Amino acid sequence: MIFFDNASTSRVREECLNILTHFYINEYYNPSSLYSPSVKVSTKLKQAREGIIKALNGSGNLVFTSGGTESDNLALLGLSLPKYSNIVLSSVEHSAIYNTGNHLKQLGYDVRFCKSDSVGCVDVASLIELIDDKTSLVSIMHVCNETGAINDIKLLCRKIKAINKNIIFHSDGVQALGKIKIDLDDINVDLYSLSAHKINAPKGTGALFIRQGINLTGILFGGAQEKGLRPSTENVAGIFAFEKAIKLALAEIKQHNETFRQIREKIMRELPKIDDKIIILSNENCADNILTFASNSVRGEVLLHALSDREILVGTGSACSSKNKTHRIPEALGLQKDYHDGLLRLSFGIYNTLEEADIFVKELSIAYDYLKRFKRS
Amino acid sequence: MIFFDNASTSRVREECLNILTHFYINEYYNPSSLYSPSVKVSTKLKQAREGIIKALNGSGNLVFTSGGTESDNLALLGLSLPKYSNIVLSSVEHSAIYNTGNHLKQLGYDVRFCKSDSVGCVDVASLIELIDDKTSLVSIMHVCNETGAINDIKLLCRKIKAINKNIIFHSDGVQALGKIKIDLDDINVDLYSLSAHKINAPKGTGALFIRQGINLTGILFGGAQEKGLRPSTENVAGIFAFEKAIKLALAEIKQHNETFRQIREKIMRELPKIDDKIIILSNENCADNILTFASNSVRGEVLLHALSDREILVGTGSACSSKNKTHRIPEALGLQKDYHDGLLRLSFGIYNTLEEADIFVKELSIAYDYLKRFKRS
Numbered sequence A, B: 001m002i003f004f005d006n007a008s009t010s011r012v013r014e015e016c017l018n019i020l021t022h023f024y025i026n027e028y029y030n031p032s033s034l035y036s037p038s039v040k041v042s043t044k045l046k047q048a049r050e051g052i053i054k055a056l057n058g059s060g061n062l063v064f065t066s067g068g069t070e071s072d073n074l075a076l077l078g079l080s081l082p083k084y085s086n087i088v089l090s091s092v093e094h095s096a097i098y099n100t101g102n103h104l105k106q107l108g109y110d111v112r113f114c115k116s117d118s119v120g121c122v123d124v125a126s127l128i129e130l131i132d133d134k135t136s137l138v139s140i141m142h143v144c145n146e147t148g149a150i151n152d153i154k155l156l157c158r159k160i161k162a163i164n165k166n167i168i169f170h171s172d173g174v175q176a177l178g179k180i181k182i183d184l185d186d187i188n189v190d191l192y193s194l195s196a197h198k199i200n201a202p203k204g205t206g207a208l209f210i211r212q213g214i215n216l217t218g219i220l221f222g223g224a225q226e227k228g229l230r231p232s233t234e235n236v237a238g239i240f241a242f243e244k245a246i247k248l249a250l251a252e253i254k255q256h257n258e259t260f261r262q263i264r265e266k267i268m269r270e271l272p273k274i275d276d277k278i279i280i281l282s283n284e285n286c287a288d289n290i291l292t293f294a295s296n297s298v299r300g301e302v303l304l305h306a307l308s309d310r311e312i313l314v315g316t317g318s319a320c321s322s323k324n325k326t327h328r329i330p331e332a333l334g335l336q337k338d339y340h341d342g343l344l345r346l347s348f349g350i351y352n353t354l355e356e357a358d359i360f361v362k363e364l365s366i367a368y369d370y371l372k373r374f375k376r377s
Helices: A014-025 A036-055 A068-078 A095-106 A124-130 A153-163 A236-274 A300-309 A328-332 A354-372 B014-025 B036-055 B068-078 B095-106 B124-130 B153-163 B236-274 B300-309 B328-332 B337-342 B354-372
Strands: A060-065 A086-090 A110-114 A135-139 A168-172 A191-195 A206-211 A290-294 A343-347 B060-065 B086-090 B110-114 B135-139 B168-172 B191-195 B206-211 B290-294 B343-347
Touching: A014 A236, A014 B014, A036 A060, A036 A236, A036 B300, A060 A068, A068 A095, A068 A135, A068 A168, A068 A191, A068 A206, A086 A095, A086 A124, A095 A110, A110 A124, A124 A153, A135 A153, A153 A168, A236 A290, A236 A354, A300 A343, A300 A354, A300 B036, B014 B236, B036 B060, B036 B236, B060 B068, B068 B095, B068 B135, B068 B168, B068 B191, B068 B206, B086 B095, B086 B124, B095 B110, B110 B124, B124 B153, B135 B153, B153 B168, B236 B290, B236 B354, B290 B337, B300 B337, B300 B343, B300 B354, B328 B337, B337 B343
Parallel strands: A086 A110, A086 A135, A135 A168, A168 A191, B086 B110, B086 B135, B135 B168, B168 B191
Antiparallel strands: A060 A206, A191 A206, A290 A343, B060 B206, B191 B206, B290 B343
């Protein structure tokens, strides 16, 4: 099986599994309990938190959540934004931001969506145009989950705060973590979302970085865990596996990106030979692990199934919206209409090899040639 | 190590660990993806959902969450309760309900707290008295996490709906699951919260049962998972482990309760010999796995640490509030003031044995006699 859908989720790595097993069976104690084995877990939790903050060079706090979606929700809904203020998001944000934005709109906020270029990068002029003295929050993803496009968050933060220094800047870093360099103090974001299961740690764990001085209130109510910002017994096993996965991912980032680049280049070279009308959306400025392309001859979903029959797993874009038939993303990318249903996203992970790229190209070519015969009218 | 704090959390059982490992390493696919290995996971997710609903005999839906706290929040906040309506909770509810209730109060709802008896059972007359034609929601826990007190939810539901048939009844079943019989259709609750990590499944997973016809909207925003009620990639490994743990717990309920009863009776018999002023809060009508008592001579926290030094782990009540020094629970139980700091909660689990009860009594006696000498003035 060739798994080229690592941006949707990923296999838990052995090093994380060992940690999970240990905390499931041995140190399973509730970190809020008062006896010493619990205090030990609680101390380790503190160390994991500090370890992650340090690894990402952030001056602030880190709240553990159930995943990227909850982190995004906590960021946008946990801020007590002034009524009548406006909020600016990009039009290619993940649904966890996009739909939370729509919810804020329903609550009466003026939610504005800035344009992106054809790769999924925020159009800086369009973003700046939407900012004014009533803007309270800007949320722009670091790496686009659909195309791998990298936004220059440092530049955006600087430009935006130059216009209005009170703006809070959030970035969804779910697809950036372990794929590109993250230096939270350098890019100067106020809030930054992370997810574990995209970097070979288990599903059900995420985190939100909160810069010192940013006031957030919890969106769930209950116990006093996570400094009152996120009640519920902490998923300690998941958190410790997450910490390990982050450290490993950061240590191996160059090595894996080199492989991803080679895989991507090989496939990019071959795609025009399969069909010279294929549009490649990702470019060399995108994160190395994502390659998205579109066809106007074969539907992405059909191609996905044909490849799946040949033991190759790819995506048609975000899994979170794969069952929702909308064209929000291709529209935002300005893709020609006849390509809208032809999107395919390949996303590589630590277990992929260059040989798999060869097999992929071969199988894609066979499947594509076969399917093109049934070209949509 | 003797672990008598299973109501705070519990060790993951071997059968769950096997499932977790399988879904971490082999079937790690995102259930929202479109290819067949994901569809297979998605189908299993559906089966797990239906399996749990069937095991608890409920006519309705089950939404998987990150735990009991989120389930409680989703129940109370996901209902679009009419403004100016009132909400009735018991005064001994877990903080996940109690503090969500306080949040609703801040939003302008009339939130009322009914009394409990000295064991933690809801005082039926006090509850009924608070109900009127403007009551929109009642939330009463099935088993009290502090004492093991069992509320007759069937009776309460019937009485309350006889007064006002439009009232929605929620029950926090976190401490009931696997400990007492749960028949959702028989007790006729509308919403029912569950948690995995109290029944030897991992932390980070819970569920909310929603009776057919009850309209709920999600409290987090994002993808369309869980029929739009709970976005975020499903924690499939945790969910399948949870399902397994539920089935095992229900199959073994009699066997384990028999052991719990024996452990509890043995300790109950010995407590008066250690100090005849000890007040035993739990009684034979409580869930078999919990035994809570209070002393006016030795502080619970001090006793907890002394026992911890002797490798016996117990609680002073809910771990979720153990670091919060309030007397909400002893006050609600009407406990004499000089006993307020003297609470100790023992909660038994599937790995406990009768022999451990002997050791506990012996060690408690030694620790107690020693500490009593420093009796508080």
